[in-house]
Amino acid sequence: MKRWLLLVPLAMFLLVAVFLYRGLYLDPSALPSAMIDKPFPAFSLPAVKDGKPMTRNDLVGKPALVNVWGTWCVSCREEHPVLTRLAQQGVLIYGINYKDDNAAAIKWLADFHDPYQLNVSDAQGTLGLNLGVYGAPETFLIDAKGVIRYKHVGVIDDAVWRQELAGRYQALVDEAQP
Amino acid sequence: MKRWLSIVLLTLGLATVAHAAIDTYQFKSESERLRFRELTQELRCPKCQNQDIADSNAPIAADLRREIFRMLGEGKDNQQIIDFMVDRYGEFVRYKPALTSRTALLWFGPGGLLLAGFVVIGVIVRRRRRQPVQQFDDLSDTERQRLKRLLSPIPLDKDHP
Numbered sequence: 001m002k003r004w005l006l007l008v009p010l011a012m013f014l015l016v017a018v019f020l021y022r023g024l025y026l027d028p029s030a031l032p033s034a035m036i037d038k039p040f041p042a043f044s045l046p047a048v049k050d051g052k053p054m055t056r057n058d059l060v061g062k063p064a065l066v067n068v069w070g071t072w073c074v075s076c077r078e079e080h081p082v083l084t085r086l087a088q089q090g091v092l093i094y095g096i097n098y099k100d101d102n103a104a105a106i107k108w109l110a111d112f113h114d115p116y117q118l119n120v121s122d123a124q125g126t127l128g129l130n131l132g133v134y135g136a137p138e139t140f141l142i143d144a145k146g147v148i149r150y151k152h153v154g155v156i157d158d159a160v161w162r163q164e165l166a167g168r169y170q171a172l173v174d175e176a177q178p
Numbered sequence: 179m180k181r182w183l184s185i186v187l188l189t190l191g192l193a194t195v196a197h198a199a200i201d202t203y204q205f206k207s208e209s210e211r212l213r214f215r216e217l218t219q220e221l222r223c224p225k226c227q228n229q230d231i232a233d234s235n236a237p238i239a240a241d242l243r244r245e246i247f248r249m250l251g252e253g254k255d256n257q258q259i260i261d262f263m264v265d266r267y268g269e270f271v272r273y274k275p276a277l278t279s280r281t282a283l284l285w286f287g288p289g290g291l292l293l294a295g296f297v298v299i300g301v302i303v304r305r306r307r308r309q310p311v312q313q314f315d316d317l318s319d320t321e322r323q324r325l326k327r328l329l330s331p332i333p334l335d336k337d338h339p
């Protein structure tokens with residue numbers, strides 16, 4: 001029996017151990033979005049405030065954050081002040097009011113602050129379904145051509161903005177201005 | 179008898195728990211109902227990760243069930259419905275992942291390992307069979323004589339020094 005063959009079980013164990021060790025630090029709830037690099041889906045839905053019909057064309061043109069939110073969503077309340085501050089800094093934010101009561105949404109925007117340039121009312125969740133949304137809040141980063149470039153699932157706080165989104169948003173803005 | 183009865187009753191109790199999510203859908207045919215069941219059991223709920231969408235009570239699972247029902251009504255086939263879900267939620271939603279280069283390890287890994295195990299066992303068995311017991315081969319002549327002397331029964335005569 002060749003000596004090196006004795007090392008095979010050890011090598012296999014180490015290989016498995018490396019995979020399992022990596023697995024310890026992966027977040028199993030983080031799903032890769034299937035929508036990255038795909039165009040923002042077409043839709044025809046009313047606006048939250050005045051019920052005016054809106055389509056995909058209303059969102060396309062400039063790089064923007066598209067934030068999926070609802071008044072029933074506790075963590076949306078948590079990220080709301082961060083979005084408000086970002087909007088004040090000039091970040092373009094669109095909202096999709098996902099499976100919500102429209103009156104409640106209007107009240108929310110009046111009570112707190114409205115950081116959204118436009119707000120689409122997706123009461124049935126059809127646009128959310130086409131976007132692959134599985135829970136609010138989710139935030140998409142779209143470029144000037146309306147292609148989805150990044151998706152963040154969960155609350156946007158200052159750290160998330162700094163580490164994940166600010167750089168990417170700036171890159172899209174730079175890309176849009178040759 | 180009594181014990182058997184209780185086992186059967188308890189098992190029946192489990193059966194109702196296993197399908198917790200109940201919707202009321204009117205299917206056009208029995209085959210459509212079976213396809214609905216098959217699809218909702220093959221697709222995974224994106225929110226509650228280790229449940230299929232048939233089993234989950236999450237709102238998103240209910241939405242997906244409704245969507246599958248709608249597409250069945252439109253006459254779409256199973257592959258189209260699965261593709262629709264994969265386009266939106268990614269490969270993740272399939273409990274039976276498609277066979278691609280990325281998932282080949284997943285599909286063939288276990289079988290491959292089992293096969294490798296059999297090969298190793300086969301090699302070991304054959305090697306043992308080919309080399310019959312060769313105990314004295316690596317002994318020199320003097321060593322062999324010494325071994326013989328050591329193994330030979332101790333002479334029983336008393337006057338041995």
